[in-house]
Amino acid sequence: MDRRTLLKTGAALAATTALGAPLVARAQAKTITFGGSIPMTGKAAETGLNVLRGYEAAVKYVNEEMGGVEIGGETSMLELSLFDDASDPSRAATLIQRQVDEGVGFFLGSFGSSIVLPTCSITEAAGRLMVQAGGGSDQIFTQGRKRVFGIFPRASRQFVSSVDMLKGLSPEVATVSVIYTNDPFSKFQADGAKKELEARGVEVLDFIDLPAEVSDVTNVLTTIRQSNPDVLICTTHDQTSILIARQMVSTDTNVKMLYQTLGPQTEAYGKALGKYASAAVTQAYWDASAPYEGDYFGSAQKFADYYSANFERPMAYHMASGASCIVTYLEAAKQAGTLELNAVRDALAAIDFECFYGRIKFTEDGDGDPSLLGPMLMQRQGESMAIISPQDAATAEAIYPAPAWSERG
Template sequence: MLLQRSRLFPALPAFLLSTLSAAVLTCAPAGAALAQDVLLGASVQLTGPVANTGRYYRDAYQLAIDKINAAGGVKIGGQQHKLALRLYDNQSDVNLSVRQYTRLVTEDKVNLLLGPFASNFALADSAVSEKYKIPMVEGGGASDQIFARKFNYIFGTLAPASNYFGSTVEMLKSLKPEPKSVALLYADDAFDVSVAEGTRPKLKQAGLNVVMDERYSTNATDFNSLLSQIKSKNVDVVLVAGHETEILNFVRQAKSLAVAPKLYSFTVGVPSEDFRKALGKDADYAFGMTAWLPSTSLKDRWFGDAQQFAKEYKAKFGYDPDYHAASGAADVEALVQAMEDADSIDPQKVRDALAKIKFDSLYGPIAFNAQGQINLPQVVIQVQGNQLAEIYGAKGFVKQPKYPMPAWSAR
């Protein structure tokens, strides 16, 4: 039963609510997991500042598990085994998340691990999987730092953060009028720092003049000073690496200050249906990127294809999946494929199978590099008429962007 702190327990004292929020969310058949079940464990953000994105992982994990179980489960040693999920709410608290992953391994005795959302969480939580030698497959952390430590038990299905703006910078060189000046803004967490470190040399190579290179505090709510600088410097392009709440605040304050560069692009938010709902018409003209779109060309063993996955996801949960959800589902599929390839649930054998795995998923082809990460190309997208449009990919323009962005008063 999923615990929703404020809705199900409105009258409980605060200290008891906190205890319940951290309680296990068991997504499994009624009762404890059967001995023959394969128990997967995870801690994700279901409350706190990034809960809106955390829910993608909870929902994707459960949908994938349900789908695989409906097809008979995972075949090991000639027998079919059902999957079960032990899930905790880390309340968007890194320290709590580490404690919960430790509990999953030492007390709950999970067989394998799925990851949290956000790079700073994956950085910390993967130390638990490394310590106890239990493989973790995560699709919520993209920071290059996660995979630079030569850990053996962490595998990631997000493309490297250092290349998130790669396709966007390529597109900038083809725009007319060609932009000249760029502001690079990024939050001070592991993911966004990696984005900035990877983007700087790309901008230099493209011959673009970086007139602002500014770090801001994670969960920042006030962008007025940075926006005033963007306006006074007459910046053409603004690239912002941050999380969805930060991006929403940035756009709202840009409107209030009448700041409209020729183009702005964000690492997260834009692919999400919630982003467009939250901003309404003000979401128009925003650029972003995604490694996944629900295409029938992405064939899948369990769902058929990515479009079918998206249909089933929305039917079950009432909102559209984005790449976070697709990567989360692929994480479950990767563990199942590795168990079957290894014909075992032994953590070391599954780890070795993951290291050489190669299969097609609803998210795209899964094959981890020596560091444990995959590298799917980022597609540039834009909100046009409050709908998501695919703009630029590996073969160039797919659709013409709405560029330059008009002044707020001219919309």
């Protein structure tokens, strides 16, 4: 899709041309418009397209399977009005400002904190709303914003369950090294990981800062070989995670566990690394086997079944988190009994309900409640992804220690 092309799906758009009041507030239109941008091209497109498919799945289901949504006694259909921001924060900001000027009131987030940060600043200043599953930087939630909500916990609160898993391995993990990219999300996540690890008695041997854009990590991997940690933790985005894993293979840098918070969950990771992708550990905020259910889609498995029947792109948890943004908007509007923005904002702030994605509840700062919406740990085992933590949701035992690269068949 050309990055300048406006993506529109859902109900007919004849009622969206008058721009006097926010589009979402025009009950007579009987259409709820969700605006925003998403990386359909560029470096963040691999995951951006996953989030987009989740948005599309929710709109398709509500329109076609539910016949719309009833709010305040009136049934409305849904539509998406999303631009390709090409993974470019400046472009995204321009597009979002244009939609604010056109009267859009409900926004969905892009993917990546570097894009969500400037765009949520625009929507906040304009009195609009954003529910998003693409930005976890602490900066999004610690600067006094009251109209931005994140499905994920903020970055510094995302590692509690990971330390639980590491401490439960046998032999127990004693040492780790951490590599992170210096971007608004990864640095906060790495800081939170270091704090949690050290508080639980795990020694952090290395804490290595990479540039936001990096093309070679061989010098860093020399340090890792010398330190020889039990676990290498990478709080890096998809393509950087692939780069690190590839160069670990080529330099024969072996650790007992490679844990990358983003990357191993994607189809691209498996294609890029082949047999070497096996045993990589990652975070996942949802899985079809999770015991969640609610009014939209039904259970977690039914969401997965519906998605797979209607979309070709392979399932990842970002599809579910994207769909949950729209479901959360709708549940808040139903509880408010209106599409008026301030009323929906207040309902979002107080929301506490269960759906196919889990129990949705936000902190007073707008990020996902870490005790309810924190990550599970997934591991690539052969051609599939297995839940290895928490124990009560696990579908397989962790492969630990992982075989050396030279021993993988």
